Amino acid sequence: MALGVHTEHPLAxxxxxxxxxxxxxxxAGGPSNWATRVAAARAFAAAGLERRVALEINDTRTMVEFVRHGVAVAFLAPSFVRDPEGIALISIRDHAPVFETFVAAPSARRLGAAAAALLALAQSRVATP
Incomplete structure (x- = not known):
């Protein structure tokens, strides 16, 4: 994950x-049990640092808009940011929070049209190992 800030933010x-x-x-961050928030909390704890989440938001689209309008900064998976206008994604120098998404597909049968389309969309958005 990267740090998302408004393009006019000093860290941009x-x-x-x-x-x-x-x-x-x-x-800004998701609820305390969301994987992205847990990953960020673990990365900060590993460095002996604390991070204060002042704005708890339960959907990523709103979190991205808070960053876009300079209300807050947030750790964002690049795939969360469909339109990068107004947002700068900055790498964390060491031990950045990691958020991984996995998609499982059956190997013994064909996918239906909707599942195949979802899998193709997911594969087009990320680099596969």
């Missing part, structure tokens, strides 16, 4: 940022 300039530089930021 450098291509990478250290987690320690984020201590005073206003973060």
């Amino acid at each position: 300039g450098p291509p990478e940022v250290e987690r320690a530089a984020l201590a005073d930021e206003t973060f």
Whole structure:
């Protein structure tokens, strides 16, 4: 995951940022049990740092819009950002939060049309190993 900030945010300039530089930021995040929030919390805890989530949002589209309008910063999977206008995604220098999504498909039978279309869309959005 990358740090999403508004393009006019002071952190929008450098291509990478250290987690320690984020201590005073206003973060938006999902509920405490969401995988993206858990991943970010673990990454900060591993570095001995705390992160304050001031805005808890239960959908990624709203979180992206908060970042786009400069209300908060957030850790975002690049696939969450369909329209990058107004958003800069910055890499975290070391031990960035990791969010992985897996798709399972049966190997012993053909997929239906809807499942095949969903799988094709998912594969087109990410690099497969």
